[in-house]
Amino acid sequence: MGFETMGDRRRGTCEVHSRNDEWAQIVIERRTNGAGAHSGQAYPCNELIVMTGGQAIVRRSGDGIVERSVAKAGTAWTGPIGFVEKAELSDPIECIHICLPSGLIDRSALADFDIDPSKVELSFAGGFVDRFINDASQAFSAFFQQAPHSSDRLFVDGMTAALVAHVIANYTIDRWKPAAPPRLFDTQRLKRVLDYIDGNLGRQLTLDQLAAEACLSPFHFSRLFRRATGLAPHRYVTGRRVQAAKDALALAGPSLIDIALDKGFGSLDNFIRVFRKNTGLTPGQYRRLSRQ
Numbered sequence: 001m002g003f004e005t006m007g008d009r010r011r012g013t014c015e016v017h018s019r020n021d022e023w024a025q026i027v028i029e030r031r032t033n034g035a036g037a038h039s040g041q042a043y044p045c046n047e048l049i050v051m052t053g054g055q056a057i058v059r060r061s062g063d064g065i066v067e068r069s070v071a072k073a074g075t076a077w078t079g080p081i082g083f084v085e086k087a088e089l090s091d092p093i094e095c096i097h098i099c100l101p102s103g104l105i106d107r108s109a110l111a112d113f114d115i116d117p118s119k120v121e122l123s124f125a126g127g128f129v130d131r132f133i134n135d136a137s138q139a140f141s142a143f144f145q146q147a148p149h150s151s152d153r154l155f156v157d158g159m160t161a162a163l164v165a166h167v168i169a170n171y172t173i174d175r176w177k178p179a180a181p182p183r184l185f186d187t188q189r190l191k192r193v194l195d196y197i198d199g200n201l202g203r204q205l206t207l208d209q210l211a212a213e214a215c216l217s218p219f220h221f222s223r224l225f226r227r228a229t230g231l232a233p234h235r236y237v238t239g240r241r242v243q244a245a246k247d248a249l250a251l252a253g254p255s256l257i258d259i260a261l262d263k264g265f266g267s268l269d270n271f272i273r274v275f276r277k278n279t280g281l282t283p284g285q286y287r288r289l290s291r292q
Contacts, residue, residue, distance in 0.1 A: 013038055018144050023156050027099040028140045038087040045099040046122045047079035048167070050137035053094035060087045060126055067178075069127030074134050077126035078171050085124070096137040100164060108164040120168060123176035130170070136163045185228040189214050193225070197237055201244055201264045205237050241265065242278045249287040256283050 013034035021027040027045075035056070051071050058069045060077065062085040069075060071093060079085065106117035136159055143152065169175065196213045197205060210233055211221035225233050241263045248259045260271035275283050 020140075020143060023153070023160075025101065025104050025157065025160050026140075028143070029097045029099075030141065030144060031095050031097055033087075033089060033093050033095055035089050035091050038085075038089070040084050040086040042082050042084045043079040044081070045101060046081045046105060048098040048100065048133060048137070048163075049077045049079065050096045050098070050134060051075045051093050052096055052137070052141070054092055056089050056091040056093050058087065058089055058093070058127070060085055060124075062086060062124060065124055067124075067126045071127065074129050076128055076130055076133050076137075078122055078124065078167075078176075080122040080124055083124055096141050098137060098140065098163070100160075100167070104160070104164055105168065108161065109168055112165050113168060115168075119174075121173045122167070123171055123173045125171050125176045125178070130166075132166050133163070136166075185214075185224040190225075190228055197240055198244075201237075201241050202262050203264060205264070207233055237264075238274060238278070242275060245271070245275060245283065246279075246286065246290075249283055250290045259283070 013036055015032045015034070017030045017032065019027065019029045030052075040062070051073055053073055055072045058071045058075075058077075060067050062083055069077075105120060105122070109115040109117045109120040139159060140156070143156075193210055193214050197210070207218050207222060210225075211218040214221050214225075216224065222233055225231075225236070229236055231239065244263045245259050245265075248254050248263065254262070256271065257268050260266070260268045263271075265271035265274060272282055275281070275286070279286060281289070
């Protein structure tokens, strides 16, 4: 079937555990792709690679394209036939490699999409999670653990046809669109918001106020703030109030009610409730322990 070279690339860093090339249209391999640099080699067929185990930073490059993925089980990549790829893995990863002959893609393009096969080319896509491809890879992988059955061929042919149609619909060069890089909270804008919070703990701080300070909509501000700090805005504000209360409790002067109002808790009851939830101690208990 012309798949004899599949699995021979990067033999120094890859280990093929099992292989099924008895089906009419595809070849499936279970591999461990080893850590380190993988020298540039051309894909001998159109491949889908689906990660089944491990965790790694995967960097692939070729033809001026560079992609970087923080990969885990379910992460997938494509490998277009003839595309010369270099790859580097921070750690070993376990994968299912599915080889799809170009003739199969050509026939599906014409029959299922009425597209000129000469215009169908698999894109060099990576670092995505596709539930259908993941489910298909798991179904194919299951054949390695079970005894052959007379219905296997029918199932594999049907699954292969559906998989190829899905690939054409989503991962050809005219259809694949990599996810846009995440928008980041620039350092200066974030600092302005954090300084505003620290300087106004005694006031009511709403999401709209904080978003306005950052010159963002509340929706985008909340999303970017969580990505930058790891906390939702209200959780961050509460944490800063609790920390400010701790600092005040260590001093001899302020009363509990003064601290409650000065740090934005609103009332003594709310101060006690929030402080205990975050520290496991009441403000009075914390004050006594801090003076020992």
